[in-house]
Amino acid sequence: MADIEIIDNGIIIATLRGELDNHEANRIRSHISSSIFTGQVRAVIWNLEGLGFMDSAGIGLILGRMRDLAPLEGETLILNPSSTMEKIFNFSGLGPNIRHCTIDMAIREIGGVLHEQ
């Protein structure tokens, strides 16, 4: 399950729940992708706090949306994955995108980065 919220300053918050496998990734991909293409999106925050399971399909999904964001020079942050998920992200080079913090703190970080440019 995925809740997609676009907040005022062009940040998408994708809150994932349940189990993210190949089947689920195929179901939610176009939904997330089309919200990235709706306009002035500058960042995607993946909120994984409530996600119970993820395999390499999650890596494909997030890398794919990073490709969507690349022309917009958008940021990607991955919030609060479980320790098993964190290992999977580290194998895949996504370790630097992980944060253990609240959504508000992540929004502030992205706001800050954009402000400095």
Add this chain to the structure above:
Amino acid sequence: MNNEMTLSFVAIEENEALARMAMTCFITPLDPTIEEISEFKTIVSEAVTNAILHGYECDGTSIVTVHALIEGNKISMTVSDEGAGIFDVEQAMEPMFTTRPFMERSGMGFTIMESFADNLSVESVIGNGTVVKFEKTFSPVTEVSRMR
């Protein structure tokens, strides 16, 4: 504890969750930690998804078979398909290698399986299918692991 099971199902994506659920139930009596359960589930998910997707292209009729044997606190498993087979196993096991980049496969399946499993091996013949074999030993129960 000793136990043994075989589970067979047709190649549709919905059965990825079925296999994870069945295998999680099967190891529950070993009292694994949360971390051990989620690593084990991930290995099962990767191997079964590969069989359904790469072995059979989700054809909805061909059969994937999962066999598991518990001896003491160790599980030995095979995930088998009689599908496409792998052209070059060594290359397929390299991180980021995928034959389906257009489907947003990350090519990390085998890397994850090898990291989370003990003694993973892959036998494959083009046109005949693939067998992925692995073991995982769960830690003996302690008060600490129970609390996690």
